[in-house]
Amino acid sequence: MIAILKYNAGNALSVENAVLRLGFPTMITDDIEVIKSAEKVIIPGVGEAGSAMNYLKEKGLDEVIKSLTQPVLGICLGMQLLCEFSEEGATETLGIFKTNVLKFPPQELVPHTGWNDFTILKGKLFEGINTEENCYFVHSFYAEICDETVAITDYILPFSAALQKDNFYATQFHPEKSAETGIRILKNFLSL
Known part of the structure; x- marks a missing residue:
């Protein structure tokens, strides 16, 4: 079973629908025992960092x-x-990835909304995906590039489009809204 984390953020239903379309049983939950025993866990997100962390x-x-x-x-x-x-609400977050999340420069077009390709892609999440393929982004804050960066996109400046460390994977873009490319990325994760 795939646990989709229920917390103070939106987008869980579209993630659930994408996972179900791929044939995996899933549940939106904040039950600790269900999350601990799940085969995989997805932390979706549309919202604000401070209230989500609270x-x-x-x-x-x-x-x-x-x-x-x-x-x-x-x-x-x-x-x-x-x-x-x-930087959103000056929020201490979980600390899995050793990087900070900063606000895009205010003089530019923010939020970053739309389809973008990649300058770098590596790792299991992106098997069968090339840098010219596009995914859908919508965000005003970005993760700085670090040792755990496995995908880079350039919008205003280069930033981490995806991160990976041990069993933790993450994408700034929305694979569930990224058409066939996003579905292949989700399938790669669900097949780990």
Whole structure:
């Protein structure tokens, strides 16, 4: 069973629909025991870092996420919460990835909304995907490039489009909204 984390953020239903279309049983939940026993965990996200982290802490999910050993995928805000710190609300986040989340420069077009390709792609999440393929982004904050960066996109400046460390994977873009390319990326994760 694939657990989709229920927390103070949106987008869980579209992720659930994409996973179900791929033939995997899934459940949207904040139940700690269900999350711990799930085959894989997805942390979706559309929302604000501070209120999302408050919900995770209130439910004890912050420590649970850090302790997970099965494959975990963070999407958009879910990815940003796996980093160390977010400028959004000056929020201390989970610290899985050793990078910070910063706001795009204010003089530019923000949020970054639309389809973008990649300058670098590597790792299991991107098997069968090439850098010219596009995924759908919508975000005002970005993760800095770091040692755990496995995909880079350039919008205003180069940033981490995906991160990976041990059993933790994350994408700034929305694979569930990224047509065939996104479905292949989701399938790669679900097949780990």
